[in-house]
Amino acid sequence: MARPGDTLRLGKDTLTFLTTAAETDGAYVEVAVEYAPAVIKPPQHYHPRQTEHMRLESGRLSLQLDGTLHEHEPGADFHIPPGAVHSMWNPGPETTRVIWRTTPAYQTETVFETLWGLTNEGRLRPDGTPRLQMPLLALAFRDEYRVVTGRPFALDMGLCLLLAPLGLACGYRPTYRPPQDTPRLQPTA
Numbered sequence: 001m002a003r004p005g006d007t008l009r010l011g012k013d014t015l016t017f018l019t020t021a022a023e024t025d026g027a028y029v030e031v032a033v034e035y036a037p038a039v040i041k042p043p044q045h046y047h048p049r050q051t052e053h054m055r056l057e058s059g060r061l062s063l064q065l066d067g068t069l070h071e072h073e074p075g076a077d078f079h080i081p082p083g084a085v086h087s088m089w090n091p092g093p094e095t096t097r098v099i100w101r102t103t104p105a106y107q108t109e110t111v112f113e114t115l116w117g118l119t120n121e122g123r124l125r126p127d128g129t130p131r132l133q134m135p136l137l138a139l140a141f142r143d144e145y146r147v148v149t150g151r152p153f154a155l156d157m158g159l160c161l162l163l164a165p166l167g168l169a170c171g172y173r174p175t176y177r178p179p180q181d182t183p184r185l186q187p188t189a
Helices: 108-120 134-140 153-169
Strands: 007-010 013-019 029-035 051-058 061-065 068-072 077-080 086-089 096-103
Touching: 007 108, 013 108, 029 108, 061 077, 108 134, 134 153
Parallel strands: none
Antiparallel strands: 007 013, 013 029, 029 096, 051 077, 051 096, 061 068, 061 086
């Protein structure tokens, strides 16, 4: 479970939890994200029942929202409604800082920990490999995050249900928690 101040790293990008679901009784989760200029654009996706509210503090942000490209400058304040297909990235050249609130929280903290953690460790690439872990992630986070595949959602879920047992048998899991630094007890004199 994420705590305020926990920071995830992915290459040069960082995500810091500001307010957690536990603090808001699940009403929302809020993070500060610092994006380096994008090397690749993230996949088009949507959140079926969540609203994302963004406040751009510095840098620039490109947002592809329902087929329209929006360019945001510092001070921009915008939201992404449930079901809106989108992708966002830093077009460069400087770092972009965004305060990002997701309402309601659902499992958003676990989504961030899982996707950032697996990608950071090289176990999940932007192209979707390893393929046998993707069905587990799609099933576990279907209320929070859906990648646009071009197929009907019901068909995607059916395929995931068929492939999930094989992924589990290969040792893949639907969630990931990054290792946390824990203080060691010091012997007393």
